[in-house]
Amino acid sequence: MFTSVQDFIKDYSRESQSTQKLLDSLTDESLGQEILPGLRTLGILAWHLIHDDKGMVQQIGIKFKAPAAHSEHPQSAAVIAQTYRETTAALLEAASQWSDDRLQESNNLFGQTWKNGFTLFQFIKHEVHHRGQMTILMRQAGLPIAGVYGPSKEEWERMGMTAPV
Structure with a gap:
């Protein structure tokens, strides 16, 4: 659980850079890759990190510009990667406006009461x-x-x- 907004910003900045490297490697053709028919494709998973995942943070009061929840993923890998870059920057900017005290506040997520600091931890x-x-x-x-x-x-x-095996 985070008790410092700066610790969240530092941790998420590092983690989002790793995610961005993967998103930047996607191709338009790869977006349809699925592990089994009927399960999420690579494009759906990538887009999920942009809208649904960020929605968890918005539910606790960190407001920023992001695509609408459950919106259809773009067919362009470059658009997905750029949207992640923009959304992540907006999230980090909005989070920087919070005080550490806000991390101790609680909200109902998934039928449970979570402190905001725990929600941010789970988000990552x-x-x-x-x-x-x-x-x-x-x-x-x-x-x-x-x-x-x-x-x-x-x-x-x-x-x-x-590489070690």
Whole structure:
């Protein structure tokens, strides 16, 4: 749980940069990649990080410009990546206006009472969860993966090394 707005901003700034690297690697063709018929595609997952995920933060009172909830994802990977960049910047700007005291306030989310600091913590974990799903779909689509918490296979190879298995 976050007890400092600055700690949230620092953590989310770092995490969103990792997400942005993945989004910047998407192609229009890859957006339709799915793990199984009827499950979320790569494009839907990417867009989910922009509208639904940010909606969790808006429910606790951090207001900023974002696409409408449950809006259809664009068919352009570049538009998705740029929209994430803009929405994330707007979220961070809006969060910077909060005081640390706001993190101790509680709201009802998903039928439970959560402190705002916990909601922001869960918000980041939710994005990390979907980012992991995206990397699997990106591999299936034949896209290179950017390292997040360490080098990816491609990054190991660029360093002249073999990725550990």
